[in-house]
Amino acid sequence: MPDREEVRLEGPAPPVAPPEEEGRAAGEEVAAAAERVTLAAAAVRGVGWQERFVVPVLAVVVALAVGALVIVFTSEEPLREWAGFFRDPLEALRASGRVVADAYLALFRGALGSANALSETLLVAIPLVYTGLSVAFGFRAGLFNIGAEGQLTAGAILASAAGFSLTGLPGPLVVGAVVLAGFVGGALWGAVPGLLKAKTGAHEVITTIMLNFVAGFLALYLLQTAFFRRPDRLDPISKPVLEAFPRVFGTGVRLHAGFLVALLVAALVAWVLNRTTVGFEFQAVGANPDAARAAGMSPTRTFVVVMALAGGIAGMGAANQLLGVTPSLTPGFSSGFGFDGIAIALLGRARPAGVVAAALLFGILRNGSRSLQAATQIPVDIVTVITALVILFVAAPSLVRAIFRLRRGAGRPAGLGVGWGP
């Protein structure tokens, strides 16, 4: 019992309620907590197949459909035809269909059309696996980590420093050190919002976004220092990491062993979350911090540990990029990996296997978008639109259900803590 008081004292102050309302407020709090069906709780209980598979798949379908509309109404030819709709209604539809079919065909052919295309798609998917896992890991503990972008950048700073300064060591050792440095860098960056939330109640959404900006400027600054900057270049680019992941999939394609490492990390995360005591503790805190505290767990400590681990996972994504794709740190090192990570975590229902599958889908979209732009002049940013639409429909399954007239599933999907307080 004294233990519990101790925890209570250390924990962030509960939402302030006037003393005379304490009893009622406490009662309401319990009711609200009970109402709060979180993603984690839903996952623990095991939601139906509909929630896990049908809704995400339909969400992607709807997103692609709305994306098609966006393409139609921003392309000149169909717009011209629509303008003269009553002259030839069929032609308007046909022109629209042609544009959309061309676009999506180019996209999927560019992503899956050949062994090389497939390799590139998987290559693009690897960092997304990491950031998706990072966000998903936070979700399971009730934390919304929008900072994977900054954590990846922070990881990249340490990892690249380790990579180019550890010369003369055997190759595999350097690879290991770079991965470790990436993890540490991301973990340090991730721990800050966790610590702030635990100690002051600052909402992680704001702090992580702000830290994304800070990480970007920090990288920009460091790239101008003599320690980081490549001596033979004027633009801000770091010395390259000379070691790389071995190409175990044949030398013809760029895909490397880092893909297997990413899958391993996903499996590890799944194991920690589902099979270990700490994993259970994380999810219990995510499902209901008050109940977890009453059961002797420490939500505050969990916030810090989870955010650090989530950041570390994102940082490993940076190490992967340095060891497999771009050996040097540059200002635009993380090209929206963190934001895609949010979509991937939501789409994958915050489960590691789902995250891997969603990351592959996003790899297809991202890689294919380049062929799309080359073939049809539709900007690659269409993928960002589709990404946001996917999140929209995954986050609001009731929308998808309304569109497809599905039966109402059990529980609300992605409910995190309510309000600004912890």
Next chain:
Amino acid sequence: MTVTVGALARGGVSARRERAVGIFLLLLAAAVAFGFGLGTGAGLDSRFGLNPGGEVLFKVPDLVVPTRVTAYVLGGVLAFLAGVQLTRGFGRRTNVVLGVSVLLFILAFLTWAARGGGFNLLGMLQSTLRASVPITFGALSGVLCERAGVINIAIEGMLLSGAFMGALVGSVADNLWVGLLAGAMVGAVLGWMLGVLAIRYRVDQIIAGTVIYLLAIGMTSFLSARFLQRNQELNSPGRFQPIRVPFLSDVPVLGPVVFHQNVFVYLMLFLVLAIHVGLFYTRWGLRVRAVGEHPRAADTVGIRVLFTRYRNVVLGGIVAGIGGAYFTLGSVGRFDELMTGGRGFIGLAAMIFGRWNPIGAFGAALVFGFADSLQVRLSILQVPIPSEFLLMAPYLATILVVAGAVHRARPPAADGKPYVKE
């Protein structure tokens, strides 16, 4: 039992926090006295320009102060504030004192930076007010939404969309006011979307807001790449020119700063007052606050809770949309991708720091605007601080504010909680 422990915890935490603020003030005082005071050679003066360029009716002499003495005086004031805070505590006014102290610190810093030379203080104040415009609009949008119980994390997205539509429609219509209207309209649409997701479908409001934010990033980047970058005539709306208020603009110092600005500044000042009066002195405001604090009670007395929330979220969207249009129509004169640079989130922090109060939020936005305009001015002064760190300043300040103020400030009781009619 729980009640007493809870109250104890709250008292303990708040006492610790008060002490932390006091120690922070003491550190500021030490930095000012020793860093800026002792660190300056005796006999140096700092000159602050107080006149705008061009013809003025009343010319004000430049303010010339001895650098070292000024630093000692400001350090003394800070030490006094720290002493009061540590012994008696400022209680409810702590945020204000904190803001004033930071301003004093920056003033001391500027004095130090301008040692032995001159510095156009008036220009700094002008750019401070201008830089605070989008932050204030964002904060006001947050106040409108959250006072009614809906968390609006999407402000950044609304700013970005408002900026985009302002530029596009303003260019097409060749009329700045039409552009402004379009910015407000797109804000309203996004606000309505947030309302549908948060109020109708009861999606977690943080996620709903993030979705809209990401959607805004995707759509504006896509459309900008598709249209604006290829047809520059679609992206040249022009800018609102400063309007000189007769007589008032001739008042020394205050005149050029406040009464020689463009329409956005006047609109901002008007909205700050209007929303403040509206919220706290009208029936409308009482109802809004009732809905945000205790929707069930409000419902019982016949206030339409969901309607009030919808209306306020749409209003908030309009305000944020106008604030976004400032970027293109009031400041830069064209749209660039991601040009809002996190101002929406900084606005949220300003809202929290201002305790969900329009005037408080405006005050906080001024501090952020100061930090924002600082880096431009300091690069002119050639202060030996890398520009990247100055660029980080507003974001770091936001983190500090959210971490330091969130517990002292009490959000509306029903903030972020969906309401279900019984």
